[in-house]
Amino acid sequence: MALLNDSIRAEVQTRFKELKNPVKIINFTQEIECQYCADTRRLMEEIAGLSDKLSLDVYDFVTDKDKAQKYNIDKIPATVIVGDKDYGVRFFGIPSGYEFVNVLESIVMVSKRESGLSAETKKKLATLEKPLHLQVFVTPT
Numbered sequence: 001m002a003l004l005n006d007s008i009r010a011e012v013q014t015r016f017k018e019l020k021n022p023v024k025i026i027n028f029t030q031e032i033e034c035q036y037c038a039d040t041r042r043l044m045e046e047i048a049g050l051s052d053k054l055s056l057d058v059y060d061f062v063t064d065k066d067k068a069q070k071y072n073i074d075k076i077p078a079t080v081i082v083g084d085k086d087y088g089v090r091f092f093g094i095p096s097g098y099e100f101v102n103v104l105e106s107i108v109m110v111s112k113r114e115s116g117l118s119a120e121t122k123k124k125l126a127t128l129e130k131p132l133h134l135q136v137f138v139t140p141t
Helices: 006-018 037-048 065-070 098-112 119-126
Strands: 023-029 054-060 078-082 089-092
Touching (some): 023 065, 023 098, 037 098, 089 098
Parallel strands (some): 023 054
Antiparallel strands (some): 078 089
16 A cells, blocks of 8 residues: 555655656665554655656665665664765654655755755855764654
């Protein structure tokens, strides 16, 4: 059974007409003891199937530990969005509700190779002298 209904699929396909370059979605999952892993994987499969510019790689968090380390994945379910390089876009947990839109927007931005940040913001970020690890936590409540 599909997670996305026909109306949502059509809206996403319309949005994905903006995709310019290929994007890889990488899903880290686990067969047991992961409440939302199966649903997150199914959702990523459905999203990846909505454009020929998208591909999906699925890795097991335990048996593919080298891949998890490569992408700095320390919890699951996890979704990584990469283009010609890894821009550091990560989603942990199932991206439902408002987070679903954020995943879609991230895919579009990575495909366009453009962050959407203003020139002023980019200039300020260029002055950072060491890496910055930024996390945003969201709850549906």
